[in-house]
Amino acid sequence: MINLYTSKSQCCGCTACMSVCPERAITMKPDENGFLYPVIDSSLCIECKLCKKVCSFQYDVENPCTLSKPLKTYAAILKDTDFLKNSASGGAFVALAMYTLHNNGVVFGCTMNDGLKPEHICIDSFNDIHKLQGSKYVQSDLKDTYYEIKKYLKSNRLVLFTGTPCQVAGLKSYLGKEYDNLITADLICHGVPSYSFFKSYIQWIEWKLEGKIIDFRFRIKEKCWGHGAKVVYKKNGIVKEKSIVPIESCYYYYFLKGYIYRESCYECPYAGPYRIGDFTFGDYWGIDKVHPEVNRSNGVSLVLVNTQKGLQIINGVDPFNIFDGSRKYKNSFKINDCLYLIESDFEKARQYNGQLNYPVIRHKEREIILNIFREEGFKAVADKYYNDMKKQIIMYKIKAIIPTPIKSKIKKILKRT
Numbered sequence: 101m102i103n104l105y106t107s108k109s110q111c112c113g114c115t116a117c118m119s120v121c122p123e124r125a126i127t128m129k130p131d132e133n134g135f136l137y138p139v140i141d142s143s144l145c146i147e148c149k150l151c152k153k154v155c156s157f158q159y160d161v162e163n164p165c166t167l168s169k170p171l172k173t174y175a176a177i178l179k180d181t182d183f184l185k186n187s188a189s190g191g192a193f194v195a196l197a198m199y200t201l202h203n204n205g206v207v208f209g210c211t212m213n214d215g216l217k218p219e220h221i222c223i224d225s226f227n228d229i230h231k232l233q234g235s236k237y238v239q240s241d242l243k244d245t246y247y248e249i250k251k252y253l254k255s256n257r258l259v260l261f262t263g264t265p266c267q268v269a270g271l272k273s274y275l276g277k278e279y280d281n282l283i284t285a286d287l288i289c290h291g292v293p294s295y296s297f298f299k300s301y302i303q304w305i306e307w308k309l310e311g312k313i314i315d316f317r318f319r320i321k322e323k324c325w326g327h328g329a330k331v332v333y334k335k336n337g338i339v340k341e342k343s344i345v346p347i348e349s350c351y352y353y354y355f356l357k358g359y360i361y362r363e364s365c366y367e368c369p370y371a372g373p374y375r376i377g378d379f380t381f382g383d384y385w386g387i388d389k390v391h392p393e394v395n396r397s398n399g400v401s402l403v404l405v406n407t408q409k410g411l412q413i414i415n416g417v418d419p420f421n422i423f424d425g426s427r428k429y430k431n432s433f434k435i436n437d438c439l440y441l442i443e444s445d446f447e448k449a450r451q452y453n454g455q456l457n458y459p460v461i462r463h464k465e466r467e468i469i470l471n472i473f474r475e476e477g478f479k480a481v482a483d484k485y486y487n488d489m490k491k492q493i494i495m496y497k498i499k500a501i502i503p504t505p506i507k508s509k510i511k512k513i514l515k516r517t
C-alpha cells in the first residue's frame with residue numbers, strides 16, 4: 101500500500117496526486133482539523149506510484165518546477181479605481197486577468213462560493229473578474245482544477261492560473277511539462293487555515309449577531325489600505341454590515357499571527373526569494389519607505405516578474421512572439437494599459453515582507469487552539485481569545501476614540517519624557 105506522506109508537514113494539499121491518478125483512486129478528505137489530505141482507495145489503486153512521483157512538495161520534481169529569483173520588481177497600482185477598491189493590494193491580479201481575457205483566454209482563481217467556501221473556479225468573461233478579486237484567508241478547494249486546466253491547454257486556449265505558490269507548484273508538476281499557453285501567478289503567502297475552522301467561525305458570528313451571514317470580505321478598503329474586514333448579514337429580513345478589525349476577531353488575529361495554519365505552511369519551501377510562478381503578487385508593505393512618492397491610499401501591489409514569459413508580457417511584447425503563432429490572440433492589449441508600474445528593487449521590497457524570506461514559525465499556541473477547537477468547539481476558542489486579549493482589546497478601543505491630533509500630542513509628550 102502506498103504511503104503518500106509520513107508526516108503531515110509533507111503534504112500541502114495541492115491535489116497533484118489526486119489529479120494524476122489514472123484510476124481516480126485518490127480523494128481529498130478533511131482531517132480532524134479540517135485540512136484536506138489525499139486518501140487512497142486501496143481497492144482501486146494499481147500501485148503505479150504516479151502519485152508519489154508527482155509530489156513536488158516532497159521530492160525534487162524536475163522542470164517545470166524550477167524556482168527562479170525575480171528578474172524584475174515593480175510597485176503596481178491598477179488604473180481603474182472601482183476594480184482597485186475590491187482588490188486586496190494594488191490590483192495586479194486584475195491586470196493580468198484582463199490581459200488573459202483580451203487574448204481569448206480563461207482565468208482560474210479562488211472565489212468565495214455561496215456557502216462562503218473558498219474554491220477555485222474558471223472564468224472566461226470580464227463580468228466575472230470580481231468573483232476572483234480579494235484575498236480569502238482560508239485554504240481554497242481546488243477540486244478538479246488541474247484536470248480542467250490541462251484540457252484547456254491541450255485545446256490551445258490561453259490559461260492564467262493564480263493561487264498560493266504550493267498550488268502553482270502542484271499544477272506544474274501535475275502537467276509535467278512547460279506549456280507556452282500557460283501563465284502562472286503565485287501569491288506571497290504566509291499560510292492557510294482550514295475551511296472547517298473558518299466555517300465554525302462564521303457560524304459563531306451568526307450566533308453572536310443572531311443573523312444569517314451572506315458575505316464575508318477580508319481586506320476591505322473602506323477607510324484605508326490595511327487589514328480591515330467586513331461581514332454582511334441578514335437579520336429580521338434587513339441586510340446589515342459590520343466592519344471587523346483584526347484584534348476584535350479571533351479568527352483574523354490568529355490568522356495574522358500564524359497560529360492556525362496547515363502543518364506544511366510552517367515548512368513551506370516557497371516562502372522565500374525563489375519563486376515558482378511567472379509572476380508573484382503580494383502587498384507592497386513598506387512602500388512609504390521605498391517609494392514615498394507613490395500614492396498608497398488605495399493599496400499597492402508588489403509584482404515580481406520571475407520568468408522570460410512574464411517579462412515579455414509585462415514589456416508588452418507582441419504575444420505572437422511569446423506563444424505559438426497558430427493561436428488567435430488579439431495583440432492590442434498591454435498590461436500597462438490598465439496598470440501603473442513603478443520599477444523597484446527586490447532586496448528593498450523583501451525587507452518588509454517576511455514571506456519573501458522564510459516561512460512563518462510554528463507557535464506553541466497552534467496546538468492549544470486546535471485542541472480546544474476539536475474537543476470543545478469554536479465557542480471555546482473564542483472564549484479563550486477574548487479572555488487572553490481583554491487588555492489589548494480595551495487599549496485598542498480607547499486608542500480608536502482618541503482624535504488623531506490628541507494622539508500626536510500624547511506621542512510627542514511621551515517622546516520628551
Ligand SMILES: Cc1cc2nc3c(=O)[nH]c(=O)nc-3n(C[C@H](O)[C@H](O)[C@H](O)COP(=O)(O)OP(=O)(O)OC[C@H]3O[C@@H](n4cnc5c(N)ncnc54)[C@H](O)[C@@H]3O)c2cc1C
Pocket residue numbers: 186187188189190191192193194208209210211218232233234235236237238239240262263264287288289290291292381382383384385401402453455
Ligand atoms: C492565504 C493568503 C496569504 C497571503 N499572505 C500574504 C503575505 O504574507 N504577504 C503579502 O504581501 N501578500 C500576501 N497575500 C497576497 C495578498 O493578500 C493579495 O492576494 C495579493 O497581493 C493579490 O492582490 P491583488 O490586489 O493583485 O488582487 P486581488 O484581487 O486581491 O487577489 C485575487 C487573487 O488572489 C487569489 N486568491 C485569493 N484568495 C486565495 C486563496 N485562499 N487561495 C489561493 N488564491 C487566492 C485569487 O485567485 C486571485 O488570483 C496572501 C494571500 C492569501 C490568499
